[in-house]
Amino acid sequence: MPAPYPYGETVRILRTGTSPGRDPRGQPLPGPDESFDLAGCVVTPRAESPQVGGDDQQARDTVIVGYTVYAPPGSQVRTTDRVRIRGETCEITGWPGNWGRSPFTGTAGPVQFAADRVTG
Secondary structure (H helix, E strand, O other): OOOOOOOOEEEEEEOEOOOOOEOOOOOEOOOOEOOEEEEEEEEEEEEEOOOOOOOOOOOOOOEEEEEEEEEOOOOOOOOOOEEEEOOEEEEEEEEEEEOOEOOOOOOEOOEEEEEEEOOO
């Protein structure tokens, strides 16, 4: 079944527009808010296995570090965006991947991206 998925989730892409200039101290001014909603996304938890015997293991096998999001075809997601998923703000990690077209059905595939939880 091609995206958008009828029982998928809506995630909010948090985007700041181009800076209109600099303040008197030379620092860039924040651009306008260009945030928008992406409906029909599949959101899955993304786990990471800590190094065996490492400081992060602490008797755990895996740690949930963020989400993998499968957005509808043609979704415009940038590496500089942030995303709000289930009330959590996450950073987009790496380049969003476009699955292209299925060689079996010809339907467009999703745009996939990783979203890491923001800490600190």
